[in-house]
Amino acid sequence: MTAAGDGGTADDTVAGVVRQWRMIRPDLDTAPMEVIGRINRCAALLQHAEDAPLRRAELTRPEFDLLGTLRRTGHELTPGELARETFSSGAAVTKRLKLLVERGWVDRRSDTRDRRVTRVRLTASGRELIDSVMPDQLRYETAVLSGLPDGDQRQVAALLAELLVQLEGRLGLPRA
Amino acid sequence: MTAAGDGGTADDTVAGVVRQWRMIRPDLDTAPMEVIGRINRCAALLQHAEDAPLRRAELTRPEFDLLGTLRRTGHELTPGELARETFSSGAAVTKRLKLLVERGWVDRRSDTRDRRVTRVRLTASGRELIDSVMPDQLRYETAVLSGLPDGDQRQVAALLAELLVQLEGRLGLPRA
DNA sequence: TACAAGTGTTTTACCTGGAAAACAAAACTT
DNA sequence: AAGTTTTGTTTTCCAGGTAAAACACTTGTA
Incomplete structure (x- = not known):
């Protein structure tokens, strides 16, 4: 060090x-x-x-996280699943989805087998957006962290992973 | 490790x-x-x-931080100073102080030399409260972190300190 | 089969914090 | 000394999140 x-x-x-x-x-x-x-x-x-690249794309962090979750999981998700993946409440997810639908980045439809359920997926433009913003955001974050040497970054990541395992285990929250 | x-x-x-x-x-x-x-x-x-001990004392984290700040600095502070110390906006501090004053933990008066300025200090009961809650909260936090060995805790603290120095320098925010 | 319990999403009500506006006082400039 | 600019706090307005309620649908039980 x-x-x-x-x-x-x-x-x-x-x-x-x-x-x-x-x-x-x-x-x-x-x-x-x-x-x-x-x-x-x-x-x-x-x-x-982390406001700058997201602000350019007119996305809030929670909206970005929703789009990212749909992208990385690679399939349709329900609002409940999105809420669990992003550690938000159902109400917050509903509100955010409404906005994302209005902007044409996400669409949702009822589940044919279970009328209570909504299925949510990225539109083509939503996918384009997240595919474009994600590298920008990561580059930005790389720059933000650049004052810390790579070895230290890896080390803090490992220690925090360990702490997270404990916290997620202790607090009874789901893990991947 | x-x-x-x-x-x-x-x-x-x-x-x-x-x-x-x-x-x-x-x-x-x-x-x-x-x-x-x-x-x-x-x-x-x-x-x-970190809700549990604070909840018992009927304090939110930001309220706890305000009381703590008054305690640790050991003297009267202005709302502006409190806002800077706790990284909040002036409006939020004003609102929180109103509540803390109503509960008798804090009192405020005008500055005799500058009529724009308010001076804020802990009451006796406010001081008692923070002196009582602080050890409880630290004990609680010790327990929360107990899944991570002491050496790892010291290490992650040191690495995060380093990162904080960078972030606080980079983002132009004041340091102690 | 009918009713009760459980589940998923959305809506509602409320709260908190931030940004901007408002207001008063102090400091600065001419 | 008068007017302008800056400063400190509070108030106002708005957005976003949460908890609970509402509602509809599904599953389980007798």
């Missing part, structure tokens, strides 16, 4: 917060805060950072 | 998503997704996971 020296001299905001707590309440174990605080802070910043 | 073997056999959801993209679009570099997707997923799960 050649960048460790730099990290030591330029603190992130969580380091500052932790320092304050150590002074105010030296009895507290701040270790969880150092992980969770940073995950949350990174997520918040990345949430803002 | 003694847990690496387990991580290899039980995949997190992001691993599944990445696998699908590799099949559908083998031309794409999925590396950013493996970092960013996992950060976002961990953050979402932790967002839900």
Whole structure:
């Protein structure tokens, strides 16, 4: 970790917060805060950072995720399946689908065998859109992460995968 | 990394998503997704996971963060300062402060030297509350993270700190 | 077979946060 | 000193998400 020296001299905001707590309440174990605080802070910043290519395509992140899910699974999905795949509520998915249908990127029809069910798929233009935006978004994300060396990226990915396995197991949520 | 073997056999959801993209679009570099997707997923799960002790105290996470900020800085802050410290908008801070004031945890008064400015501080009961909830919340977070060995936690914290330094530098946001 | 329980999607009601507007006060410029 | 620009907070308006309700359909049970 050649960048460790730099990290030591330029603190992130969580380091500052932790320092304050150590002074105010030296009895507290701040270790969880150092992980969770940073995950949350990174997520918040990345949430803002990933607006640019999606904004160009006039997509919100959740809409992008829906289109991406239909693309990567490669077949029709029901709103319930989409909700589970994207960890959203059914109501949110319904609303988003309405917009995506209006824009012609997605269409939906009733299931012939079960009248309660709606089947959702990408239109041709929806598929074109996601196939075009996906590489742009990944390139953008590559650039956003470029300050972290490749080895470190692989390492943080592996550690977070491990944490995710625990969190997904612990919290009883489905895994792939 | 003694847990690496387990991580290899039980995949997190992001691993599944990445696998699908590799099949559908083998031309794409999925590396950013493996970092960013996992950060976002961990953050979402932790967002839900950290409800329990705060819910007992009838606090939302943003309210908890406001109280914590007043506690750790140890002095009065203005709404603008609170907004910057908690990375929120002024409007959101105003709304939250209104609630916290109503509950008697926070009080605010005008600045004598600048009539535009409001000064905000913890009440005695507000201080008691945060001093009581903070250890509970940290204990809870320790338990949530307990599936990841201590060394791995320290490592992921360090790597995320590095990433945060980059993101905060790149995106021009203030650092401590 | 009739009724009860369960399921899938959509609708409804409500809440929260952000952006912009509003307003007042302070700082700056001429 | 008067007018303009900037600043700090609050208010207003709107969008999006959630939980619950509504509704229709399917499955299970007696």
